[in-house]
Structures are given as C-alpha cells and as structure tokens.
Amino acid sequence: MESPHKRLKPSPSDGVDFVSFSADNDNEVTGLANKYGFDTEETSVQAHQVGKTHTNGRPHTRDGRFDRRNAQDRPKSKHLLPGNEPWILVRTKFGRRFVHNTQTKESFWRIPESIFPAVKELEQWEEDQKEKAQNAKWAEEQLKELRPPMKPSQTEVTKSNDVGNRNRRRRSESLQREDEEAMMAELAAEEKRAGTEGSAQNLRTVEPAGPQVGDTGYDSDGSYEYVEVTDSEGEEAGGGDPATVQHSIEADDPMAAVEDQADEEEEEAVIEFGEDDIAYQLAAMGQDYGLDRGEYADYDDQQEVWDEGAEAYPFSEDDAINLFRDLLDDFQISPYTPWDKLISNSDPETSILHDDRYTVLNSMRARKEAWDAWAKDKAAQLKAARAQMEKLDPRISYLAFLSEKATPKLYWPEFKRKYKKEAELNDRKLSDKDREKLYRDHIARLKLSESARKADLITLLKSIPLRDLNRDVTLDALPQQCLTHLHFISLPSNKRDPIVVSHIRSLPPAPDAEGVLSEAQREEEEKKRAERRKREAALAARERQVDEERRRAEKAERMAKRDLREGERELQMAVTSGTNGVR
Amino acid sequence: MPAIRSSKTRKPPPDGFEDIEDTLLEFSNKMKDAENASHEGKKKHEMQWPIFQITHQRSRYIYDLYYEKEAISRKLYDWLLKNGYGDANLIAKWKKEGYEKLCCLRCIQTKETNFNSTCICRVPRKQLKEDQEIECVSCGCRGCCSSD
Ligand SMILES: [Zn+2]
Ligand SMILES: [Zn+2]
Numbered sequence: 001m002e003s004p005h006k007r008l009k010p011s012p013s014d015g016v017d018f019v020s021f022s023a024d025n026d027n028e029v030t031g032l033a034n035k036y037g038f039d040t041e042e043t044s045v046q047a048h049q050v051g052k053t054h055t056n057g058r059p060h061t062r063d064g065r066f067d068r069r070n071a072q073d074r075p076k077s078k079h080l081l082p083g084n085e086p087w088i089l090v091r092t093k094f095g096r097r098f099v100h101n102t103q104t105k106e107s108f109w110r111i112p113e114s115i116f117p118a119v120k121e122l123e124q125w126e127e128d129q130k131e132k133a134q135n136a137k138w139a140e141e142q143l144k145e146l147r148p149p150m151k152p153s154q155t156e157v158t159k160s161n162d163v164g165n166r167n168r169r170r171r172s173e174s175l176q177r178e179d180e181e182a183m184m185a186e187l188a189a190e191e192k193r194a195g196t197e198g199s200a201q202n203l204r205t206v207e208p209a210g211p212q213v214g215d216t217g218y219d220s221d222g223s224y225e226y227v228e229v230t231d232s233e234g235e236e237a238g239g240g241d242p243a244t245v246q247h248s249i250e251a252d253d254p255m256a257a258v259e260d261q262a263d264e265e266e267e268e269a270v271i272e273f274g275e276d277d278i279a280y281q282l283a284a285m286g287q288d289y290g291l292d293r294g295e296y297a298d299y300d301d302q303q304e305v306w307d308e309g310a311e312a313y314p315f316s317e318d319d320a321i322n323l324f325r326d327l328l329d330d331f332q333i334s335p336y337t338p339w340d341k342l343i344s345n346s347d348p349e350t351s352i353l354h355d356d357r358y359t360v361l362n363s364m365r366a367r368k369e370a371w372d373a374w375a376k377d378k379a380a381q382l383k384a385a386r387a388q389m390e391k392l393d394p395r396i397s398y399l400a401f402l403s404e405k406a407t408p409k410l411y412w413p414e415f416k417r418k419y420k421k422e423a424e425l426n427d428r429k430l431s432d433k434d435r436e437k438l439y440r441d442h443i444a445r446l447k448l449s450e451s452a453r454k455a456d457l458i459t460l461l462k463s464i465p466l467r468d469l470n471r472d473v474t475l476d477a478l479p480q481q482c483l484t485h486l487h488f489i490s491l492p493s494n495k496r497d498p499i500v501v502s503h504i505r506s507l508p509p510a511p512d513a514e515g516v517l518s519e520a521q522r523e524e525e526e527k528k529r530a531e532r533r534k535r536e537a538a539l540a541a542r543e544r545q546v547d548e549e550r551r552r553a554e555k556a557e558r559m560a561k562r563d564l565r566e567g568e569r570e571l572q573m574a575v576t577s578g579t580n581g582v583r
Numbered sequence: 584m585p586a587i588r589s590s591k592t593r594k595p596p597p598d599g600f601e602d603i604e605d606t607l608l609e610f611s612n613k614m615k616d617a618e619n620a621s622h623e624g625k626k627k628h629e630m631q632w633p634i635f636q637i638t639h640q641r642s643r644y645i646y647d648l649y650y651e652k653e654a655i656s657r658k659l660y661d662w663l664l665k666n667g668y669g670d671a672n673l674i675a676k677w678k679k680e681g682y683e684k685l686c687c688l689r690c691i692q693t694k695e696t697n698f699n700s701t702c703i704c705r706v707p708r709k710q711l712k713e714d715q716e717i718e719c720v721s722c723g724c725r726g727c728c729s730s731d
Contacts, residue, residue: 334602335652335654336602336603336606336648336654337606338606338640338644341606341609372651372652375652375654376651376652376653376654379648379652379653379654380653380654382602383654
C-alpha cells in the first residue's frame with residue numbers, strides 16, 4: 001500500500017506492505033519505526049549533522065562581505081523538482097530563479113530544456129495553491145464578519161510580537177545567514193561566470209535593482225545612473241551629482257564586494273552551496289519525503305518568511321505548536337493512533353496533511369514531538385473524563401435505590417444483607433466501601449431537620465449551571481450533578497419533587513450555545529478562543545505577507561527588467577556615439 | 584506469533600483495549616499478509632523480515648503507549664504482553680542502556696551469526712566505513728545502535 005505521498009522517494013521500495021518499512025528518509029522520525037533501524041538513516045543523520053553545524057555555527061567569517069544591507073539579491077526558496085532529482089529550483093528575493101544540480105553543483109539561470117516541464121508544472125501547481133489559499137482567506141473573512149470581533153489586549157500583542165521576533169531572529173541568525181552567505185557566494189560565482197562569458201552589460205542584467213527599489217517604484221533617473229556605472233570607472237562619471245553618487249554607491253558596493261571575492265570564492269562557494277545549504281535544505285526536505293508536494297512548497301514559504309526579516313509577525317514557536325495541536329483537536333484524532341498511520345493518511349476528509357496548520361511546524365521531527373506531547377495530554381484527558389463518568393454512573397442508580405430503600409432503622413450490614421441480590425448492590429463499578437460510605441452518610445443526613453435538608457437541596461440546585469438545569473429540563477432528565485449528589489436524596493421524592501419543579505420554573509430557558517457555560521468555564525473558554533484566534537490571525541497574516549512579498553518581488557523584477565532594457569538602449573547609444581566621438 | 588484471543592483467553596480484555604483494538608487489528612492483518620506473502624523471487628531469509636518488523640512495530644506501539652504517553656493502564660499493558668500483542672523480551676531489552684532501538688532479539692544472539700558476534704546492524708555507524716550500506720540478514724535491519 002504505497003501511499004500517494006510516497007511518490008517523491010528517490011527509489012520507492014516495492015513489496016512491503018507497511019509504509020514505514022520502505023527505506024525512505026522519514027523513518028527516523030516517524031512513530032513506530034522511530035527508533036528502529038529499518039532504514040538508511042543516512043539522510044536523517046546528515047540532516048542532524050548539518051543542522052547542528054548550522055545552529056552551532058561556524059565562525060561567520062563572511063558576515064561583513066555579505067551584509068544584509070549590501071546584498072541586493074538573495075535566494076529565497078528552494079524547490080525540489082519531482083522526477084528531476086538532482087535538480088532543484090532556487091528563487092531569489094527579486095523573483096529571479098535558477099536551477100541548481102545538487103550532484104554536479106552546476107547552476108544555470110537558463111533552465112535546460114529537459115527540466116523545463118518540471119519547472120512549469122511546479123509553477124502551475126503554485127498558482128493553484130495560491131488560488132486555493134485566496135478562497136480560504138475569503139471564506140475566513142466571511143466567517144469573521146459573522147462572528148463578533150474579539151478585542152485582543154494591546155500588551156498581549158506586543159508581547160507575542162517580541163517573542164515572535166526573538167524567535168525569528170534566533171532562527172535567521174543561526175540558519176538563514178549562513179544560507180544567505182552560501183547562496184550569495186553562489187550567486188556571485190554564477191554572475192562572475194556570466195560576466196566572463198558575456199559583456200559587462202550582461203553581468204549587470206542579473207543584478208537588477210537596489211535594496212529598497214521594490215517598495216517605492218523605480219526611479220527612472222536613478223536607473224540611468226545605475227546603468228551608467230556598470231564598470232568601475234562609473235563612480236567618476238556620476239561624481240558631480242550627490243544623488244547620483246549615493247545611488248551609484250548603493251548600486252555598486254555589493255557588486256564590488258562580490259566581484260573582489262569572486263575569484264577566490266568561486267570554487268569554495270560552489271562547494272559551500274552544495275554541502276551546507278543545499279544539503280541542509282534537501283535533508284530537511286528529505287525528512288518530509290513522505291509527504292506530497294505541498295509539503296515542501298509550504299515549507300519553503302515559511303523559510304521565505306524567516307528570510308524576509310518580517311519583524312512584524314507575531315508568530316512564535318509556541319504558536320506553531322498550538323496551531324498544530326488545534327489541528328489535531330479539530331480533526332478529532334485519536335491519541336492512540338500510530339504516528340505513521342496519521343501521516344500516511346491521505347484521505348481528503350480525514351487527513352491532516354492538507355491543512356495549513358500542518359505545515360506551520362517546519363520539520364517532521366518537530367511535528368512528531370508536538371504529536372507525542374499532544375497525544376500524551378489527550379490520553380490523560382480522556383482517562384480523567386472516563387474516570388469521572390465511571391464514578392458518576394453507578395452512583396446514580398445506587399443513590400436512587402437508597403432514596404427508596406434506605407432507612408435509619410437499618411444499619412449498613414443489615415441493609416446490605418437484605419438487598420444483597422439487588423443489582424444496585426452488585427455493580428462492580430462501585431466498590432463496597434463506596435456503597436457503605438454513601439449509605440452511612442445518607443442515613444446521617446436523614447437525621448437532619450427537614451428545613452436544613454431543604455436548604456441544602458436548594459443550594460445544590462442553584463449551583464448547577466444553567467446549561468444543565470434550566471426551564472426546559474424535565475424531572476426525569478435531571479442533570480448528573482443532581483442525581484449523584486447525596487443532598488438530592490435527603491428528602492423523600494414526594495417532598496423533593498415540588499421543590500425541584502418550582503426551582504426549574506424560576507429558571508430562564510436553555511441558553512443558546514454562547515451562554516451555555518458557567519462563568520468560570522466561560523472565561524476559560526473565552527481565553528482559549530482568544531488565544532486561538534490570535535494564532536490563526538498570525539498564520540493568516542504570515543501567509544498574506546508571503547504573498548505580498550512575492551507580488552512585490554515580481555513587480556520589482558518587471559520594473560527592473562524594463563528599466564534595464566531602457567538603460568541598455570541608452571548605454572548602447574552612448575557607447576556608439578562615444579566611439580564615434582573619439583574617432 | 585501472538586495468539587489473538589484463543590479459546591483460553593476468553594476473559595474480556597481490560598479497559599482501554601477498545602481504544603487500540605483497531606490498530607492492533609491492523610497489525611494482525613499485516614502480520615497475516617506477511618506470513619502468507621508469496622515466496623517468489625525472494626531469498627528465504629528475506630521472507631521473515633516483515634514478520635520481525637511488524638513484531639517490532641507492534642511492540643513499539645504498546646511500549647510507547649505505556650511508557651512514553653502513559654496512555655494505557657498497567658493492567659492493559661500486562662494483558663497485551665501476556666496475550667502476545669507485544670514481545671515482552673524485546674521490550675525488556677529496550678529498557679536497557681544501549682538497546683533502546685534494538686530491532687529484534689535475533690540480532691543480539693551471538694551463535695547464529697557467522698562471526699560469533701552480534702549482528703552488523705548493532706555496530707555503531709561511526710565504526711562503519713562511510714557510506715557503507717548495511718542490511719542485516721536476520722530481520723532486514725539497517726542499523727539499530729543506540730548512538731545512531
Ligand atoms: Zn538491528
Ligand atoms: Zn534484527
């Protein structure tokens with residue numbers, strides 16, 4: 001039973017009938033096979049090691065050179081190309097893309113014919129996903145309008161912002177920076193190569209825009225200057241005009257830095273890219289091999305966010321975990337499900353894999369950990385609920401029995417002997433000790449004054465939340481809180497019933513769903529709901545932001561291309577006329 | 584092979600069994616399939632691998648529910664082992680340091696293997712040559728050393 005998720009495995013193993021037996025890469029972190037070695041654990045092991053290198057960090061020797069401010073373009077995401085395994089598609093911040101062969105370490109801006117269909121397919125799929133997400137967002141917004149809005153307190157938001165930022169920074173510092181460095185080195189090497197092959201103009205065409213260009217639209221004057229400073233003498237050319245100087249520095253600096261390093265960097269860069277960055281990325285993806293394509297695409301989206309320096313995301317790791325837990329709750333997953341089974345379920349109705357909240361945790365390992373913790377909590381919850389039920393249920397029939405038969409004239413042993421054949425005295429769910437105690441307590445209470453017992457009964461009735469006891473409740477369907485309470489049977493039924501009935505009549509009708517809970521419960525529920533809404537809003541915000549980033553990048557690319565085309569023309573004309581002039 | 588509710592074990596299972604009954608049934612079905620799988624084109628020893636592997640998985644499932652998630656009672660846990668749903672001997676090994684991931688009991692028996700030592704899958708990855716692919720003969724394990 002090869003599940004459809006498995007189609008990305010490099011070599012799917014046939015003839016095994018249990019998913020995790022196949023020698024794929026996710027075994028290391030999946031439940032049953034978790035600690036078992038039926039698996040070439042190499043990929044996972046590598047993932048560890050690489051992961052460690054990243055988090056512990058090599059000395060950041062190239063921080064200065066590849067400073068964020070200087071780096072104009074940088075990689076944003078990597079995508080596997082199913083069926084074209086050694087090749088991956090890399091997207092840059094400015095929306096450019098290139099393909100990289102992880103085996104030969106080659107990179108090409110121009111996508112080779114052979115893998116072009118795969119790239120197209122990926123893009124088509126992404127298009128579809130976007131549409132789906134937009135539909136979902138719309139539906140969500142419609143829903144929000146229906147619900148009364150919840151006002152989150154200002155301090156809470158700020159706090160979670162901080163947490164999110166810290167979190168993001170930690171991650172980006174340890175992982176992303178090195179990713180970027182490696183990728184920048186690769187870009188530099190790539191551009192160097194392009195430069196040696198082609199003209200100076202060609203070199204420039206792959207370096208489209210200055211840092212803030214995308215936001216404000218393109219200043220056409222600036223871009224003229226920008227094109228004019230295509231070679232190192234350019235700084236002199238633009239020297240007179242302060243605006244131009246500034247612009248040329250902005251535009252030229254990173255390239256100068258990159259170019260200076262490019263010679264010595266080229267070889268190392270390629271290796272670097274392969275070993276650290278790509279291997280890390282692929283290993284991380286490899287962990288997710290068991291999943292469908294949406295998996296790593298979303299994963300990449302998340303990377304993009306961390307990459308982006310989006311300080312405003314109020315999205316912490318706890319949020320991610322809690323969103324994942326919400327997901328498990330919402331799908332009413334049994335905590336007794338084996339992990340393998342959970343993540344190999346692809347049924348569109350019951351599978352959790354297609355939910356956005358599944359991908360908020362970015363690795364299978366993180367998901368497995370969250371699952372383990374959730375399953376443990378959930379099982380404990382179920383156990384407690386059942387224990388309560390079991391305690392409640394047998395008492396109901398026993399107390400009803402006592403209410404009829406118990407009398408101060410009989411001591412417990414006598415009562416027990418007299419009714420030893422009755423089912424109520426033989427229910428295994430209630431211990432003899434409990435039965436004895438209830439009997440003695442009941443008899444003791446029967447000796448109290450009637451008014452005292454009446455008062456106790458009214459107190460009991462008043463303590464029951466409206467959800468359980470209201471005008472719509474009938475005498476034969478009284479809530480458990482009544483039926484299991486000794487105070488309820490302290491009065492004989494002919495005296496008790498009128499009191500209960502009159503109390504019920506004084507109550508309002510059954511509340512609608514909102515008012516169903518007791519005050520404390522309602523507060524608790526409200527708090528939980530508020531937290532959840534916050535998480536979900538953060539998730540939606542993040543997705544929106546990713547979308548905007550992408551659109552902005554696309555726009556920047558379009559603008560840059562247009563301006564560069566114009567610039568090239570201008571330059572061409574200048575060069576032609578310049579040459580003519582010298583002659 | 585676990586005796587699934589034979590006539591001797593008619594006594595109803597302890598509470599909580601119903602929570603895991605479906606999963607256990609799936610395991611049993613897989614085990615049956617593995618036992619009845621076609622021998623064609625397979626080496627004799629390979630035929631037994633799925634059986635060892637399912638035994639491992641089912642035992643791990645029970646172990647995990649009892650020790651890691653505390654989701655089943657001691658009573659149910661004992662009952663499951665007694666009725667062959669989990670391999671008590673294998674689980675006993677997992678509790679020992681160095682055996683946390685042990686694949687099967689065969690792989691730590693020294694007599695059955697060629698070199699009078701434990702199985703290759705018990706060797707730490709560090710001690711193997713780089714990129715050395717291993718797959719033990721007894722159960723198809725690809726390495727179950729705790730440090731891996
Ligand atoms: Zn082994
Ligand atoms: Zn073994």
